[in-house]
Amino acid sequence: MFFVDTFEFEGLGNRSYLAGGPHAAVVVDPPRDIDQVIAAAARRGVRIAFVAETHVHNDYVTGGLELARVTGAQYLVPAGAHVSFARTPVADGDTAGVDAGLVLRAIATPGHTPHHTSYVLEEDGRGVAVFTGGSLLIGTVGRPDLVEPRLTEQLARAQYASARRLADELDDEVPVLPTHGFGSFCSSSQAEGDATTIGKERTSNDALTLDVDTFVAQMLAGLEDVPAYYAHMGPANAAGPAPVDLTPPGRADAEEIAARLAAGEWVVDLRSRMAFAEGHVAGSFNFEGEGKLATYLAWLIPWGKPVTLLADTPEQITDAQRELVRVGIDRPAAAATGDPAGWVRQGEQLVSFPRARFADLAQVRERGDEVVVLDVRRDSERVGGYIDGSVHIPIHELHGRVGEVPQGTVWVHCAGGTRAAIAASLLDAAGRDVVAVDDGFDAATDAGLSLISG
Structure with missing residues (x-):
């Protein structure tokens, strides 16, 4: 009997998956912070035999290379992806035996990227789930404009063909398990719901209900702005991301906070917008820890600028660190928690706005x-x-x-x-x-x- 565990990353609008049988499993599109995936496999009592990427991601830094290194798993990466590390290249139709009776089969689904690959989990020869990455999503497909502007229309047409190939090859009851599309800017549009099947998509997804020219025209007209940090994600993933360090950052006192602000660094207050408005360090910025912290902070901050984090509790700092490493903001320069009055020097006051x-x-x-x-x-x-x-x-x-x-x-x-x-x-x-x-x-x-x- 197979299982599929889902890891949700609401801040980025993405999901990763651990799937397998009684003894071994595959991880699809893992996050940068791999400890939670390893813990989930341990709870299941399974060995991670394979790590599979559907594509070189543009919206987050993968933990795939490190996960494969730590666990000894084979690292499956689409053969057409240009990467700088050793991996097992995967082409259309390739298979990997995950566990007894469980096989992972690759299906080339170009469109989100030229090399994009989906993976069908088959139990005794029957498809039981399909991991679609940035191809077929819930009610939509992954956007085709993240690779090269001159390829956008060509990739949009490829997305259409790829979605139809998946629908043609798989039964209606097969669950569709995408990586993107839950508020992710990698999705070409936003869709309702958090679960779907091939059958549901067959009747509701534009790629499966419209003619190709109408589909492409609508997709290209609906593309949103691309977050600025995306420009750094693809190259980081192609080069091979380094392991993460989630140990607590050094504690900043009021003097250090003031010095970092004076140096032009960013001091980011993670507290609620209500608390921030009532009283905050002059010059600090408010990015609430709840919500799309990683997306908006990584989008707005000049890349590489040091960040000091302020929060109510150390746990909020820890959560923010985990969010930020997923988009390549690896180490806060410093952090402070507790009473905001302690974040300003003697004789200075917190400031506010209505x-x-x-x-x-x-x-x-x-x-x-x-x-x-x-x-x-x-x-x-x-x-x-x-x-x-x-x-x-x-x-x-x-x-x-x-x-x-x-x-x-x-x-x-x-x-x-x-x-x-x-x-x-x-x-x-x-x-x-x-x-x-x-x-x-x-x-x-x-x-x-x-x-x-x-």
């Missing part, structure tokens, strides 16, 4: 007060409607464009409050008067604010 709702913004406008409304949502979100007179700078561009924000008190909003909090902290650190709108965008209409259709 939070508000869209109803408060409507009242301010009704009074005739001159304020700047800054929308930090993505272009695709703004198309659905925006506040009349608002300035638009997507959150991932704001750090480099703060000087473009008009003078005056800035009321900054996004779709729900998380990105607005990041933006407010960036503006506050730059010396601007800011109000963080912590509200769902639907409330803008309810508040009577005039919306312009995009």
Whole structure:
């Protein structure tokens, strides 16, 4: 009897898998922090015999090479992937015997990357699960524009063909187990649900219901911005990532925090946006530990810039470290926890800014007060409607464009409050008067604010 264990990484919108039988298993698309995978295999009492990559990932640093080294597993990597380390190259149709009666079969599914490979787990010759990586996702497919702009349309057409090949070769009841698509920017669009089968996708996935030209046109029109840190992930994975060090960083006192800020380093406060707004170290940035910490911090920070982490508890620092190593931010320069009053030097004070709702913004406008409304949502979100007179700078561009924000008190909003909090902290650190709108965008209409259709 086979099993499949799923590892969810909500911050990155990805999953990894441990699958096998009573004695041996394969790990598909492992995370950088491999300790949890090893622990899961130990609980199962199985040996990790194979580590399989569906592709050279663009959105996170893999732990595959290190996992294979530590466990002695064969490292299966698509033959077409250009890598700098020894591995077992996998081509279309290759098989690997995982355990008695369990075989892993490779299916070439180019599209997300030219070398992308899916893996079918077969029990006694019958497909029982398919690991689709960035190929067939839940209701969509992986985006085709992460490799080379000139290849995007060609890869989009390959994605269409690959999805159809999977549907043609596998039975309706076979579970589809993708790596991307749970909020990942590697997905070409967002889809509902967290589980699917070949049969469900056959009736709901655009790649399986539309003609190829319509599918490609819609996909290319719907592609979002690519997070800046993606440019570093592929090369790191091709070179062979180093092992991670998750030991606690050195403790920073108030003097060190001030010195690091003065040196132009980033001091990142992981506390809730409510706590940050009430009182924080001047010049620090707020990236909440809950949510998409790794995605947004790695997207905005100048690559290689030292980071000092501030949090309520050491456990929050530990969790953040684990998140950040997955995107190549390997070691915090320092960290501090506890009472924020201890993070500033004697005689200095924490600073704050107000939070508000869209109803408060409507009242301010009704009074005739001159304020700047800054929308930090993505272009695709703004198309659905925006506040009349608002300035638009997507959150991932704001750090480099703060000087473009008009003078005056800035009321900054996004779709729900998380990105607005990041933006407010960036503006506050730059010396601007800011109000963080912590509200769902639907409330803008309810508040009577005039919306312009995009």
